[in-house]
Amino acid sequence: MTAPTKHAKLVAWVDEIAKMTQPDSIVWCNGTKAEYDSMIKIMVDAGLATPLKKRPNSFLFRSDASDVARVENRTYIASKSKDDAGPTNNWIDPSELKDIMKKLYKGCMKGRTMYVIPFSMGPIGSPIAKIGVEISDSEYVVTSMHIMARVGSKVLEVLGDAGEFVPCLHSVGKPQLSCQDDLGQWPCAPLDKKYIAHFPEEQTIWSYGSGYGGNALLGKKCLALRIASVIARKEGWLAEHMLILKITNPEGKAKFVAAAFPSACGKTNLAMLVPTIPGWKVETIGDDIAWMKPGKDGKLYAINPEAGFFGVAPGTSMDSNPNAMHSVAKNTLFTNVALTEDGDVWWEGIGYDAPGKLIDWNGKSWTQDKANKAQAPSSHANSRFAAPATQCPAIAAEWEDPAGVPIDAILFGGRRPSTIPLVHQAKSWNHGVFMGSIVGSEITAAALDLKVGSVRRDPFAMLPFCGYNMADYFTHWIKLGEKTPAASQPKFFFVNWFRKTKEGKWLWPGYGENSRVLKWVFEQCDGTGKFVETPIGMMPTVDGIDLPAGVTAEDMKELLSVDVAGWKAEIADVRAEHYPKFGAKLPKELVAELEAIEKRLG
Ligand code: GTP
Ligand code: SPV
Ligand code: MN
Numbered sequence: 040m041t042a043p044t045k046h047a048k049l050v051a052w053v054d055e056i057a058k059m060t061q062p063d064s065i066v067w068c069n070g071t072k073a074e075y076d077s078m079i080k081i082m083v084d085a086g087l088a089t090p091l092k093k094r095p096n097s098f099l100f101r102s103d104a105s106d107v108a109r110v111e112n113r114t115y116i117a118s119k120s121k122d123d124a125g126p127t128n129n130w131i132d133p134s135e136l137k138d139i140m141k142k143l144y145k146g147c148m149k150g151r152t153m154y155v156i157p158f159s160m161g162p163i164g165s166p167i168a169k170i171g172v173e174i175s176d177s178e179y180v181v182t183s184m185h186i187m188a189r190v191g192s193k194v195l196e197v198l199g200d201a202g203e204f205v206p207c208l209h210s211v212g213k214p215q216l217s218c219q220d221d222l223g224q225w226p227c228a229p230l231d232k233k234y235i236a237h238f239p240e241e242q243t244i245w246s247y248g249s250g251y252g253g254n255a256l257l258g259k260k261c262l263a264l265r266i267a268s269v270i271a272r273k274e275g276w277l278a279e280h281m282l283i284l285k286i287t288n289p290e291g292k293a294k295f296v297a298a299a300f301p302s303a304c305g306k307t308n309l310a311m312l313v314p315t316i317p318g319w320k321v322e323t324i325g326d327d328i329a330w331m332k333p334g335k336d337g338k339l340y341a342i343n344p345e346a347g348f349f350g351v352a353p354g355t356s357m358d359s360n361p362n363a364m365h366s367v368a369k370n371t372l373f374t375n376v377a378l379t380e381d382g383d384v385w386w387e388g389i390g391y392d393a394p395g396k397l398i399d400w401n402g403k404s405w406t407q408d409k410a411n412k413a414q415a416p417s418s419h420a421n422s423r424f425a426a427p428a429t430q431c432p433a434i435a436a437e438w439e440d441p442a443g444v445p446i447d448a449i450l451f452g453g454r455r456p457s458t459i460p461l462v463h464q465a466k467s468w469n470h471g472v473f474m475g476s477i478v479g480s481e482i483t484a485a486a487l488d489l490k491v492g493s494v495r496r497d498p499f500a501m502l503p504f505c506g507y508n509m510a511d512y513f514t515h516w517i518k519l520g521e522k523t524p525a526a527s528q529p530k531f532f533f534v535n536w537f538r539k540t541k542e543g544k545w546l547w548p549g550y551g552e553n554s555r556v557l558k559w560v561f562e563q564c565d566g567t568g569k570f571v572e573t574p575i576g577m578m579p580t581v582d583g584i585d586l587p588a589g590v591t592a593e594d595m596k597e598l599l600s601v602d603v604a605g606w607k608a609e610i611a612d613v614r615a616e617h618y619p620k621f622g623a624k625l626p627k628e629l630v631a632e633l634e635a636i637e638k639r640l641g
Contacts, residue, residue, distance in 0.1 A: 056153070056174050059144050063217070065153045088179075095368075105487075107251060126510075152176065158184055178218060186347040205262050244261045267330065281306070281329040295324070297331065366426045374422060397417050456481070465530070563577070
C-alpha cells in the first residue's frame with residue numbers, strides 16, 4: 040500500500056520499521072467504520088473475538104494469562120542519564136535497550152499485517168492536541184485505538200508534510216504467525232520478553248510482547264502520561280493521571296474538579312457519579328487522564344486527551360455506575376469478562392446473579408457457586424471495557440472544548456482501610472503538593488507483577504506513569520504554584536472512600552454517596568463550607584456532610600476524625616522510608632511541609 044501522506048519523515052520511519060519487522064503487508068489506517076468492521080471480521084473469523092448477541096456491535100476478547108494488565112517491572116524509562124529516570128522508574132541505557140529490542144523486533148511481524156495508525160490525543164487540530172503514529176501488528180490494537188483516541192486520515196491532514204508526531208512502535212511479539220494462525224489464542228510474548236520502553240529525549244515509544252491496555256494502546260499511558268509529562272515539564276504544564284468532572288449545584292452554579300487516584304481506585308466511578316443528593320448534577324469530562332495548562336487568568340485549564348473509556352468491569356453495575364453501564368450497551372470491546380449462554384457479558388459485582396452456565400475469562404465452563412467463598416472469579420479482576428466517551432449519558436457539553444475547563448479543586452485519594460479520613464483539605468498549594476507526594480494506596484490488579492493488597496506510596500497516582508525523575512516532578516508542581524496567583528489556585532483535597540471496619544466491611548457506602556463529599560468540596564471552593572482546622576488540614580464539621588442512609592453518627596465520627604497515632608505512624612513512614620528515596624533532589628518546600636505537620640501532630 041502506498042503511503043497516503045507526503046510526510047517524508049513519517050514515510051521513512053514506516054519504511055525503516057517494515058525493513059526491521061518484515062510484515063507481509065502494510066496498511067495505513069483511515070479511521071473509518073468500514074476499517075473497524077473489517078478488523079473485527081478478521082478477529083471473529085480467527086476465533087479471537089466473540090460477537091455479543093445482546094449488545095450491538097460489541098465483542099468479547101480473552102487474553103493470555105501473562106497479558107492481563109500493565110507490567111511495571113517490564114516498563115522502562117530509557118533516558119540518557121539514569122538520574123533523569125529517577126529513583127522510582129526502571130532504567131536501562133537507551134542504546135543497550137534498543138539493541139535488546141531490535142533483536143526481538145527483527146522479523147517479528149512475519150506473517151502479519153503491519154498497521155500504521157495516525158492518532159490525535161486531544162481534539163484533532165486543536166493547539167493542545169498531540170499527534171502520535173502507532174505502528175502495530177495487532178487488529179485488537181487498531182480497533183481499540185479507534186475507540187480510545189481520534190484515529191485516521193484527518194490526523195494525517197493536520198500533520199501535513201512536516202508536522203511533529205510521536206513515533207510509537209508496537210508488536211505483540213509472536214512472529215511467523217498471522218492472526219488466523221493464532222488459532223484463537225491471544226498473541227503475545229512471554230513475560231520476560233515483554234518490554235514497554237520510553238525514550239524521553241527522542242520522544243519515542245517502543246512496546247513489545249503485550250497486546251493489553253496501557254502496554255499496547257500507546258496513546259494512553261505511554262504517550263499521554265509518560266512522554267507528555269516530560270514535554271509538560273519543559274513547557275510549563277501538567278500531564279496527570281486524573282479524571283475531570285463538572286459539578287453543578289441546585290442553583291445552577293458549576294465547578295470543575297480533577298482527581299488523581301491510583302489505578303483501579305475509583306476514577307471512572309467518580310467521573311460518572313450520579314449524585315444521591317437531590318438537585319445536584321455531575322457530568323463527565325474525562326475518566327483517566329488530564330492535561331492541565333495555566334490560562335491567561337492563571338487558572339489551570341484541563342482537557343481530556345482521550346476519546347473513550349478503558350474501564351474496570353468488575354464492580355460496575357446499574358447501582359454503582361449506571362452511566363458506565365449505559366456507555367457499554369453497544370459498540371464496546373470487552374476483555375477478560377465472562378460470557379453468558381445468550382451472548383451477553385457478566386462479571387462479579389454486575390448487580391445480579393450469573394445466569395446459568397458461563398464461559399469464564401480462561402475460556403472454561405463456569406457456574407456460580409455462592410456457597411463457595413473461595414470460588415475463582417469468572418472475570419479477571421482487571422477485566423475491562425473499551426467504550427466511546429460519546430456513549431456516556433453524563434458526558435459534559437465541554438468535554439471536547441480545546442480551551443479546556445478551569446479547575447477549581449484537585450482531589451487525591453487511594454485505598455486506605457485505616458488512618459486516612461473521608462476527606463481533608465490542604466491549607467495551601469504546597470501543602471496540597473505534599474498531600475499528592477505522599478499518596479498511599481493498596482495495590483490493585485491493574486498491574487500484573489505487584490502484590491495485590493499491600494499499601495505502597497504512589498505519589499500523585501503517577502508512580503507508574505511519570506516519565507522522569509519523581510523529585511523533579513515534585514519541584515515542577517511547586518514551581519507552578521509559585522507562578523499561579525493565589526486567587527486562581529485550585530483547592531487541594533484528600534479523599535478516602537475505602538475505610539473499613541474491624542470486621543472488614545466498608546465504613547462508607549461510596550459511589551453515588553460520594554456526592555456528599557463533592558458537595559463539601561464545592562462549598563469549600565465557594566467559601567460556604569462548614570469546616571474545622573485540624574493538624575492534618577481542614578475537615579468538615581460533624582454536620583458539614585449529611586449522613587447517607589446506613590451510616591451511623593458514630594461511623595461518621597470515625598470517618599471524620601483525625602487518628603493522631605495513625606497519622607504519626609504515617610508521617611514517620613514518610614520521613615523514614617518514602618522521602619529518603621528522593622535524596623538531595625527532594626524540594627525543601629516538601630521537607631518544610633513534613634516538619635510542619637510533624638509539629639502540628641505533636
Ligand atoms: P483505572 O482505570 O485503573 O485507572 O481505574 P479507576 O481509578 O478508574 O477505578 P474505577 O472507577 O474503575 O474503580 C475500580 C474499582 O473500584 C471498581 O471495582 C469499582 O467498583 C471500585 N470502586 C470505585 N469507586 C468506589 C467507591 O466509592 N467505593 C468502593 N467501595 N469501591 C469503589
Ligand atoms: C491504569 O492501570 O491506570 C489504567 C489501565 O487506566 S491501563 O490502560 O491498562 O493502564
Ligand atoms: Mn488509569
